[in-house]
Amino acid sequence: MDRIRIRGGQPLTGKIRIGGAKNAALPLMVASLLTDETLTLSNLPHLADIQTLAHLLQQHGVAVELSADGDGREVAEGRVMSLRAAHIDNLVAPYELVRRMRASVLVLGPLVARFGEARVSLPGGCAIGTRPVNLHIDGLKALGAEIEIVGGYIEARAKNGLKGTILRLPQVSVGATEDLLMAAALADGVTVLENAAREPEVSDLARCLVAMGAEIEGIGSERLVITGKPRLHGARYRIMGDRIETGTYAIAAVISGGDLELVDADLEVIGVVAEALRAAGAEVDATKAGVRVQRNGGVIRGVDVMTQPFPGFPTDMQAQFMTLMTVAEGAAMVTETIFENRFMHVPELARMGANITVHGASAMIRGVPSLNGAPVMATDLRASVSLVLAGLAASGETMINRVYHLDRGYERLEEKLAACGADIERLKG
Numbered sequence: 001m002d003r004i005r006i007r008g009g010q011p012l013t014g015k016i017r018i019g020g021a022k023n024a025a026l027p028l029m030v031a032s033l034l035t036d037e038t039l040t041l042s043n044l045p046h047l048a049d050i051q052t053l054a055h056l057l058q059q060h061g062v063a064v065e066l067s068a069d070g071d072g073r074e075v076a077e078g079r080v081m082s083l084r085a086a087h088i089d090n091l092v093a094p095y096e097l098v099r100r101m102r103a104s105v106l107v108l109g110p111l112v113a114r115f116g117e118a119r120v121s122l123p124g125g126c127a128i129g130t131r132p133v134n135l136h137i138d139g140l141k142a143l144g145a146e147i148e149i150v151g152g153y154i155e156a157r158a159k160n161g162l163k164g165t166i167l168r169l170p171q172v173s174v175g176a177t178e179d180l181l182m183a184a185a186l187a188d189g190v191t192v193l194e195n196a197a198r199e200p201e202v203s204d205l206a207r208c209l210v211a212m213g214a215e216i217e218g219i220g221s222e223r224l225v226i227t228g229k230p231r232l233h234g235a236r237y238r239i240m241g242d243r244i245e246t247g248t249y250a251i252a253a254v255i256s257g258g259d260l261e262l263v264d265a266d267l268e269v270i271g272v273v274a275e276a277l278r279a280a281g282a283e284v285d286a287t288k289a290g291v292r293v294q295r296n297g298g299v300i301r302g303v304d305v306m307t308q309p310f311p312g313f314p315t316d317m318q319a320q321f322m323t324l325m326t327v328a329e330g331a332a333m334v335t336e337t338i339f340e341n342r343f344m345h346v347p348e349l350a351r352m353g354a355n356i357t358v359h360g361a362s363a364m365i366r367g368v369p370s371l372n373g374a375p376v377m378a379t380d381l382r383a384s385v386s387l388v389l390a391g392l393a394a395s396g397e398t399m400i401n402r403v404y405h406l407d408r409g410y411e412r413l414e415e416k417l418a419a420c421g422a423d424i425e426r427l428k429g
């Protein structure tokens, strides 16, 4: 298994290009199931999760092709994915694939909406929380699907198609909003989806569906009104930039005392993270090419944050921000409200000398003058990258194990950081 070795203490300077958003790309790929015409997605990130989902879609019968970007912004092999779901011959999403990546559950709504049935494995447990899929199931039932759980699988049927309805999500869920949005796009009549997630990735999906012929009002708001269409058509769509990758490298700049320009980043979608970084002592500004983040010698100040659905502080930035707080002057309180078990990075950070006390959903971080390198490992993507950030700031050597978590969501992480002066390398094995 690969490992990453970091020798900390170098301020990072230079430019890092931000890729397409993993959490936008995954539902956008699934949207290809809604039409028999070709959906072409550009700005595709090269990540393990993208390959896993492509594999799942292929086993349903989707023809998947990769090519170079043709929209003039870049020419890089494999940045464009064309998906054509003209011959779907398998409506089963098997356990082996769904358990590897929970976003696979998103095929449920589109398959039932277009083909009147689907059999999708329940994903099972997850390192960051129980993560049930009841909101997907209840929402599809409200749209008229009959659903049973048999042998660990969700068996859904809607022989006469789905019917539009008024549906209020009891809790904000990104995945359930995306699943139901796709299902409603092919339902008969109007669906009103209240308390919908407002994450930019949801809006990216909605805009792509509109490009495919869907009628959706209220994009970006908590009330989506979807007028179902009998069929959607193909489209070309550019995937939005990754706001979590942006926020992560922004913290790399701040924690290392450096100055990075994040090319193709969008300051607007990292609003609350940028505010927290400014409060901590960083300068964060929009540039022509993206976003510049710097900390020129100033101290890092303690800042309290609480994770919330968008536009609140993202749970996917919690571990990285906590890492920054470990070397702040003073104390900070980080509260996690989205997932019940997303502090798995705390004991690893403690091994590097961080002073963190967890009380339920809150962690009190008392800043220390510096972290010390250590061998560490993590159980999920964002926790893993938080250890990379800690390693960049620490004195001595940090060895990150279980690098496969990083490969799920950060493309060429060690190359991007090394190009800006980090002493970081991947050890194969």
Ligand code: EPZ
Pocket: 022, 023, 024, 026, 102, 103, 129, 130, 131, 132, 133, 134, 135, 136, 137, 171, 172, 173, 174, 175, 176, 197, 201, 315, 316, 338, 339, 340, 381, 382, 409
């Ligand atoms: C998406 O997961 C992201 N994944 C996650 O990113 C992200 O952390 C999360 O949204 C929150 O922003 C993708 O987009 C592929 P939710 P999702 O449904 O859709 C509960 C990363 O690191 N819930 O918004 O699965 C759930 O347990 C990943 O890139 C139910 O109770 O998240 C959680 O507590 C990790 N029942 C809360 O809602 C349901 O049916 C929010 O989950 C669905 C969710």
